[in-house]
Amino acid sequence: MLTHIALDAMGADKAPEPEIRGAILACRTLPVRVHLVGPQEKLRPLLNEYLDGERLPIDIIHASEHIGMDEKAAHAVRTKRDSSMRVGLRLVREKKVAGFFTAGNTGAAMATAKMVLGALPGVDRPALAMVMPTTAGSPCVLLDVGANVDCKPHNLEQFAVMGELYARSVLKIARPRVGLLSIGEEEGKGNDLTTETFPLLKQLPINFIGNVEGRDIYNGHVDVIVCDGFVGNVALKTSEGLTRLVRDMLKQSLNTTVTAQVGALLSRKAFNAFKKRLDPSEYGGAPLLGVRGVCIIGHGSSNERAIYNGIRVTAEFAQAGINERIEKEFAQRPPAPPQLGDVGLPLQ
Numbered sequence: 001m002l003t004h005i006a007l008d009a010m011g012a013d014k015a016p017e018p019e020i021r022g023a024i025l026a027c028r029t030l031p032v033r034v035h036l037v038g039p040q041e042k043l044r045p046l047l048n049e050y051l052d053g054e055r056l057p058i059d060i061i062h063a064s065e066h067i068g069m070d071e072k073a074a075h076a077v078r079t080k081r082d083s084s085m086r087v088g089l090r091l092v093r094e095k096k097v098a099g100f101f102t103a104g105n106t107g108a109a110m111a112t113a114k115m116v117l118g119a120l121p122g123v124d125r126p127a128l129a130m131v132m133p134t135t136a137g138s139p140c141v142l143l144d145v146g147a148n149v150d151c152k153p154h155n156l157e158q159f160a161v162m163g164e165l166y167a168r169s170v171l172k173i174a175r176p177r178v179g180l181l182s183i184g185e186e187e188g189k190g191n192d193l194t195t196e197t198f199p200l201l202k203q204l205p206i207n208f209i210g211n212v213e214g215r216d217i218y219n220g221h222v223d224v225i226v227c228d229g230f231v232g233n234v235a236l237k238t239s240e241g242l243t244r245l246v247r248d249m250l251k252q253s254l255n256t257t258v259t260a261q262v263g264a265l266l267s268r269k270a271f272n273a274f275k276k277r278l279d280p281s282e283y284g285g286a287p288l289l290g291v292r293g294v295c296i297i298g299h300g301s302s303n304e305r306a307i308y309n310g311i312r313v314t315a316e317f318a319q320a321g322i323n324e325r326i327e328k329e330f331a332q333r334p335p336a337p338p339q340l341g342d343v344g345l346p347l348q
Helices: 017-029 040-051 073-079 084-093 106-116 153-169 192-202 229-257 261-278 304-320 322-331
Strands: 003-008 032-038 058-062 099-102 127-132 140-143 177-181 207-212 224-226 286-289 295-297
Touching: 003 017, 003 084, 003 304, 017 032, 017 040, 017 058, 017 304, 032 040, 032 084, 032 304, 040 058, 058 084, 073 106, 084 099, 084 106, 099 304, 106 286, 106 295, 127 153, 127 229, 140 153, 140 229, 153 177, 153 192, 153 224, 153 286, 153 322, 177 192, 177 229, 192 207, 286 322, 295 304
Parallel strands: 003 032, 003 099, 032 058, 099 295, 140 224, 177 207, 177 224
Antiparallel strands: 127 140, 127 286, 286 295
């Protein structure tokens, strides 16, 4: 049986070519049916051209508008009622598809998902969870990476529960180690948010190992790292910049120092393997945890490989039933106390 996935065909920086090519690649190799969401008159000729007569489980759902990367999320969500994001997420709400993937405006995707799908009971704010590579070869889940600029301690407590469930259910980590991102490992280190969050995480029925530092994102000593969206987004974007720097410097060094043909071939193979481990297109995007439906958000610079992996991760997330597990977990917990001025502000 094929898993139905709605794909925002107008999300990426170079849309819709990466989305169409990625959808074709996914439908050739995965048990999925992809519904491209966007303007029929623009998508149909390109899809027919790339298919070149090949029959694949791909169709087009018309949406007359799309939200650009430079648009203000709140305004765009209110005014563009037939955007590819809103139409795609409506398909999720109506259970016509198992999940939705977009490489578009992060703030708009989060705001639209909250409006169309709604938050799960007990979840005050959804969080974006990003899988990061580590030197140990195991993944590390970092959340929140941009859905909420300002958080309260009980928000981070909820992020910890959702991240731990995600690591167990999707990444198949039996007993995930959960850490709180701070400026030191000692319990008293950090700002008001981290020091007030620490005791909340300590009393949760999870494997909380205490405070962790920025270097722990990559060393494999922790499986889930919790932080507010401002800090998480800075960490994520810094990581992306550092990855490009290391990759480019290594490539330059190989080109200037390797002269023997055999040595060059071996070095190139090693470099390609290294590049693949750090390539964000291999990780498929960040799930928005805590909404009533599957919504995965990819990078704006996504190429066809990243779109393919986004579709793959969306299908895997839906099949794992993460939302149902989160809802069940929070149904067993007392509601968080109301907080004055508790308003989430998504990053653009």
